[in-house]
Amino acid sequence: MQYGNAWRHQRKTVQGLLNVTVVDTVMPIQNAETLQTLHHLLTEPEGYYDHFRRYSTAVILASVFGQREDRFESPKIRDLYDSLDHVTALLEPGATPPVDAFPFLRYLPGFMCSWKREVKDLRKIQQSMYYGLLNETKQKMQDGETDCFMARLIRQREKNKFDDEQLAYLGGTFMEAGSDTTASTLLTFVLALVKYPKVLEEAQREVDLVCGSDKSPSMEDFDKLPYISACISEVLRWRPIAPSGAPHVVIQDDTYEGYFIPKGTIVFANAWAIQRDEHEYEKPDEFHPERFLGNKFGTRYKVDEEKDFRRVTYAFGAGRRVCPGQHLAQNSLMISMAKLVWAFDITGDGTEVDTDMATAFTNGLVTAPHKFPVQFKPRSSEHAAVIEKEFELVGPFLQGFKV
Numbered sequence: 001m002q003y004g005n006a007w008r009h010q011r012k013t014v015q016g017l018l019n020v021t022v023v024d025t026v027m028p029i030q031n032a033e034t035l036q037t038l039h040h041l042l043t044e045p046e047g048y049y050d051h052f053r054r055y056s057t058a059v060i061l062a063s064v065f066g067q068r069e070d071r072f073e074s075p076k077i078r079d080l081y082d083s084l085d086h087v088t089a090l091l092e093p094g095a096t097p098p099v100d101a102f103p104f105l106r107y108l109p110g111f112m113c114s115w116k117r118e119v120k121d122l123r124k125i126q127q128s129m130y131y132g133l134l135n136e137t138k139q140k141m142q143d144g145e146t147d148c149f150m151a152r153l154i155r156q157r158e159k160n161k162f163d164d165e166q167l168a169y170l171g172g173t174f175m176e177a178g179s180d181t182t183a184s185t186l187l188t189f190v191l192a193l194v195k196y197p198k199v200l201e202e203a204q205r206e207v208d209l210v211c212g213s214d215k216s217p218s219m220e221d222f223d224k225l226p227y228i229s230a231c232i233s234e235v236l237r238w239r240p241i242a243p244s245g246a247p248h249v250v251i252q253d254d255t256y257e258g259y260f261i262p263k264g265t266i267v268f269a270n271a272w273a274i275q276r277d278e279h280e281y282e283k284p285d286e287f288h289p290e291r292f293l294g295n296k297f298g299t300r301y302k303v304d305e306e307k308d309f310r311r312v313t314y315a316f317g318a319g320r321r322v323c324p325g326q327h328l329a330q331n332s333l334m335i336s337m338a339k340l341v342w343a344f345d346i347t348g349d350g351t352e353v354d355t356d357m358a359t360a361f362t363n364g365l366v367t368a369p370h371k372f373p374v375q376f377k378p379r380s381s382e383h384a385a386v387i388e389k390e391f392e393l394v395g396p397f398l399q400g401f402k403v
Ligand code: HEM
Pocket: 011, 014, 060, 173, 174, 175, 177, 178, 179, 181, 182, 185, 241, 242, 245, 246, 315, 316, 317, 318, 320, 321, 322, 323, 324, 325, 326, 328, 329
């Protein structure tokens, strides 16, 4: 959606749902779904890739729609990832002609352009998914109380003047924007742990000091886990999931460092380049969370926060379109990464670990690591027993989200 009144109105609504205070109320869902993921990794470690993808979507399903799916193979989660694959394929450079630069291409008849048919097919898939979720939420509200983001939006629809299409697409945007982004970041973290075993050792040392082996880390422990927090900043710096950032259009003529940028130009804030600048970061290609300890920007120098409006990370974009889901995402990353390193020894298969962006990651605007060899071994029988016990304890809570 381009900048304008409609966008401003929706953005305000989205920010109201995703601000720091509100997203903290979703923490019990993230905690319980992470325990489900640990349980999946304990019982079916070979399916690790889809366990992380299920996790991020399950958090959105529960918080936005009050629903739950415990398997990646369930139609709601599968359909979402199929639709995301469709979007990614359409956004591949060269997959569609440059309609923004040559608007007349828009008027070519459908039989001449397969991309138009694909876009139409995608819209059908999205509409059936999004309207389905909206209607199920309405039904749940009729059957009794349900408190989820979508129920709140439906209750406020008069005030917000949202029609069904806007509501359906708002919910769908949450599903799409919050799923593979968070999952890819978690998978990248796992890849980094396989490549850099010392980071895993250090992370385990930190969670052990705080939790021992009697309980897994929880939200109350976050303040005592600066190394895990540094790992989040480092994974977002090292391999940002949208390396080139999102495309933005310049709404008025501008000049930047001597370059004239006419209104209508599409520009990218290149997170990849910003976060790998050797002048800013020491050995930028290395995964080195320590750079963020004692300096929240991870830079070679001390940032003067009064004068320099630098962000800790550019992985969420910057400016007025910066990701509104970043607090929800950070909580998801923190609880999952802390519990994961607490529970498992994570190793590869002894072969060279490929972390190269060109070969180990998918192409496209949003990237993810390809599947890679990895083993998850519970750190001890006590750790495995705690996972079983804590997962059992959250069972009744999770049951509350079943459709
Ligand atoms: C690690 C996880 C995530 C990453 C790295 C990420 C990254 C991004 C990036 C790079 C953008 C584009 C910003 C720009 O235009 O400059 C974006 C936009 C957006 N994100 Fe996220 N995101 C994540 C998780 C989430 C979650 C969990 C949600 C919501 C549930 C979410 C909702 C959105 C929305 C609604 C937008 C569009 C904002 C707009 O155009 O106004 N994201 N995100």
